Amino acid sequence: TAETGSPYRVVLLGANGVGKTAFASIFAGAADSMDSDECELCGDEMCEKVIEVDGESAAVTLLDTWDTESDDEWAQERCMHTGDAYLLLYSITDRASFLRASELRIILRHFRPAQHTPIILVGNKCDLVRRREVSVSEGRACAAVFDCKFIETSAAMQHNVWEAFHGIVRQLRLRRDSK
Numbered sequence: 001t002a003e004t005g006s007p008y009r010v011v012l013l014g015a016n017g018v019g020k021t022a023f024a025s026i027f028a029g030a031a032d033s034m035d036s037d038e039c040e041l042c043g044d045e046m047c048e049k050v051i052e053v054d055g056e057s058a059a060v061t062l063l064d065t066w067d068t069e070s071d072d073e074w075a076q077e078r079c080m081h082t083g084d085a086y087l088l089l090y091s092i093t094d095r096a097s098f099l100r101a102s103e104l105r106i107i108l109r110h111f112r113p114a115q116h117t118p119i120i121l122v123g124n125k126c127d128l129v130r131r132r133e134v135s136v137s138e139g140r141a142c143a144a145v146f147d148c149k150f151i152e153t154s155a156a157m158q159h160n161v162w163e164a165f166h167g168i169v170r171q172l173r174l175r176r177d178s179k
């Protein structure tokens with residue numbers, strides 16, 4: 001049974017180079033029920049598609065819009081208002097990106113003080129074991145402080161990326177059902 005209503009807007013956030021584009025292309029390239037594996041509304045920055053999670057369809061718009069390194073506060077603000085849920089990415093090989101994720105979480109909390117906005121902290125590039133700078137337990141502890149879920153992924157190996165997308169849909173449904 002398809003969910004009615006507007007698509008869930010899921011925003012990819014994180015420092016440059018953590019894998020947001022790689023996540024977006026995995027999402028966009030997913031072979032669906034359609035004859036083409038291309039996404040209908042795919043631009044560079046946004047992709048809308050219907051995915052199946054736990055046997056139920058969910059329309060998801062994935063947004064990869066914002067250069068988080070820029071000082072464009074207007075763009076930052078727009079991004080913080082636009083999402084129903086956020087995948088907050090860092091690279092396990094880049095401690096600075098992990099610290100950036102914390103900053104982004106704080107900014108996000110500032111813009112979304114009241115609502116409980118679903119967020120998953122995503123430690124990407126877990127295939128690069130020998131270059132690891134952020135341990136699994138640090139990631140998990142950070143997520144606990146942030147009161148959000150945590151997952152390690154590898155976009156390069158396509159490991160856990162769909163689990164992250166599915167996880168965010170599950171959280172959005174929980175929130176929807178509790179309303």
Ligand code: GDP
Binds near residue numbers: 020156
């Ligand atoms: P963005 O700036 O956040 O959009 O990051 P990109 O998606 O452009 O990724 C930056 C670089 O990291 C690219 O060269 C990707 O191929 C690489 N990359 C992304 N995800 C992974 C991953 O999981 N493992 C490895 N080894 N490389 C990755």
